[in-house]
Amino acid sequence: MTTPLTTPITTPITTGILRGALELEHTAHGVLPHRLPARARAQCADGQLAMAESQPSGVRLAFRTRATAVELDTLPTKRVYVGAPPRPDGVYELLVDGRPAGRATATGGNTLTIDMTTGSTEHRSGTPGTLRFTGLPDGVKDIEIWLPHNETTELVALRTDAPVEPVPDRGRKVWLHHGSSISHGSDAASPTTTWPALAARLGRVELINLGLGGSALLDPFTARTMRDTPADLISVKIGINLVNTDLMRLRAFGPAVHGFLDTIREGHPTTPILVVSPILCPIHEDTPGPSAPDFSDLSAGRLRFRAAGDPAERATGKLTLNIIRDELARLVKQRGTDDPNLRYLDGRELYGEADAAELPLPDRLHPDAATHLRIGERFAALAFTTDDA
Template sequence: MITTPVTEELLRGHLDTETTPHGGLLPHRLPAWARRQLPDAGFTAIETQTSGVRLAFRTAATVVELVTLPTKRAYRGLPATPDGVYDLLVDGRLTAQASVAGGRTREVDFRTGATEVHEGPPGTARFGGLPAGEKTVEIWLPYNETTELLTLRTDAPVGPAPDSGRRRWLHHGSSISHGSNAASPTTIWPALAAAAGGVDLVNLGFGGNAVLDPFTARTMRDQPADLISVKLGINVVNTDAMRLRAFAPAVHGFLDTLREGHPETPLLVVSPLLCPFHEDTPGPLMPVFGEGTVRFEPSGDPAERAAGRLTLTVIREVMARIVAERADDDQHLHYLDGRRLYGQAEHDEFPLPDGLHPDAAAHRRIGENFARLAFGADGPFAPVR
C-alpha cells in the first residue's frame, strides 16, 4: 500500500483548512476570520462537520483506505448516534460506503446545553474491490461528523483530480441543508440536486445557524460562484433570533452584501419548507423527551405575532415581498417558496419524524424538487445555451 498525505489539493467543498495537533488536516466550511466572529463551541462543532466536503483524486487503485479522527455527536440520555457514513464515488457513481469506528465523542446535554468531549482513537474507512483502471475517485465525508484527515492509503499512486469544469454552486441554509437525517453525505438534498444539475457544490448549510449572520454573507461575497442560493427563515423562528422590525432589514443587508461580490450571479432566495408547528406559532423551539426519543415543539404564543414575533407564514410574506421589490432592479434575483420543495403533499407522504427534520426519503424528494425547479429548463439555474 502507498501512503499519501492528505493535502488541501485533494479536497473539494471546503473553504479553509488547519493542521491539527495529530498532524492531520481539518477541513473548515468558513474561513478563519469568520470563525473568530462567533467563538461558540456549538457553532464550531457545526461549522467543522464536513457536509459537502470530499476528497477527489485520480488513481488506478482497487483498494483505498482513509485514516481519520472523527468527532461524533451524542446526546445525554438518548441512544447513541450511528457512525457517520463515507460515500465513495467512481467517475461520479456511488460505488462503496464505509464508516469509521472510534474517534472523539462530543456529548451534549439537551436540557442544560452542557457539553463534554471524550477522546478516542483514529479509525480507517476501507474500500476494496474498486474497478480496475485509471479513474476519478471521490470520498464524500460524513455530513454529521467533524473529520480530521490523517492518511490516504492506496494500492496504486494517486494524484489530484483535474478541475471538473462544472459551475460552482454556493448554497447556504439550515440543518435541512446541512443534512439533518439523510442517509449519507451524497443523499443530503443539496448533494442530490447538485448531482442532478451537474454542478460543483459548496454547502454552507449550518444546522441551527442560518440566522442572517453578516460573516456568512461576507464569506459568500468573497467566494467564486456561478450560482448562489440562500434558504432562510426557519432558524430565525425556532431560535427566536429577531423580530419583524429587524428581520426585513437583515434580509436586505444579507442580499446587499452578496451583490457586492456577485452583482449578476443568479441568486435564488428560498423561503422555509413546510413545518406545521411553526407556520403560525413563534419560537423558541423546545425539545420534548420521550423514552429514548426527542421531538421539538414551539414555545411561543401565536397572539404575539401582533407584537412582531415571527412565524414561517410571516417570514414567507416578507421574503417574497423583498425579492419582488428588488427584482425590479435585479433581473438575476429569484424567489422560491420552500413549500414547493416540501409542502403539504410531501408532509402527508413523508412526515417529519421529530416534527422538524425530514428523513432520508424526504431529502430525496426535496432534492428532486429543487433540481426540477432550479436546474430545469425554465429554472433560474438552467444552463445558458
C-alpha cells in the same frame, strides 16, 4: 478483516484533492476541513455554530488514480446525547466515476457528550481509525470519498496502491448554497443523499454546502464568506432558524435580509441568486418560536420539538414561517426591479401540505431520508434551468 496495503503510497491531503471545504486547519493529527474560514469563526463563539461548520456536509476527497485499494485514516468526533440511545456512526461514501462503490464507518475517535437538559458538553479524546476500500476496478478512474455530513472528522492520512492526482476540471458550474440543518443534511441517510448533494448531482454542478445546523441566522460573517467564495450559482434558504431561535422581530428581519444580499452582491454582482423560503413546518406556520425540545420519548430514541411561542405575539413582531415567506417574496420583488438575476422560491414547492400528510416530519422540524430525496429532486428541477447548469 481486510489486509492492509503492503506497499502503500501516501498522498498529502490538500485543497488540491478536497472539494466543498473553504479552509483546512492543520491539527496535531492531520487536517480538519472547515466550511467557514477562520476569520468568520473568530466572530462568533457559539458552540452550535462551531460544531455545525466543522461537520463536513458536502465535503469530499476527489482524485484520479489506477488504485484498486484505498485507505483513509480519520479521527471522527462522535456525539453522545445523555439519556438517548447511541447515534449511528458517520458514513463515508466512496464513488467511482460518479457511481456508488462502497460505504464505511470509522472506529475509535473523540467523543462529545451533550446534555440537552442542561446544555453542558464534555469532550473526551480518542484515537484515529482506518477505513479501507478494496476490490476497486482496474484502470484510470475518478474516485470521490464523501465525508460524513453530520460528524466532525479530522483527515489523518490517505494511502493507495497506485499514485493519485487531482481530478481534471470538467468545467462544471459551482453552486454555493446556505441554509439550516435541513440543508446541512439532518436525518438524511448518507452524505450523498442530503438534499443539496442529490440536487447537485442531478443539476451536474459542483456543490459548496454552507448548510449550518441551527445557524442560518443572517450572520454578516456568513454573507461575507459567500461574497468571497467563487460561485456560478447561489442560493440562500432563510427562515426556520430565525423562528426556532426566536432571534429577531419583523422590524429587524427585512433590513437584515437586505444587508445579507447586499453583501453577497458585492462579490457577485450578476451571479444568479435564488432566495428560498422555509419548507412547510406545521408547528411554526403561524406560531412563533422558540422551538422547545420534547424529551418525553428521548429514552426511546425519539426527540421531538414543539413551538413555545404564542400566536398572539405576532402582533408585537414575532416571526412565523408564513410571515417570513410573505416578507421574502415582497423583498425579492422589490429588489428585482434593479436585480434581474434575483429569484424567489417558496419552500412549500419543495415540501408542502400534501407532502406533510404523506411524509410527516418525524421530530416536527426535520425531514427524514425519503423527504431529502424528494426535496433534492424538486430543487434540481425548479432551480437549475438549462442556462444555469
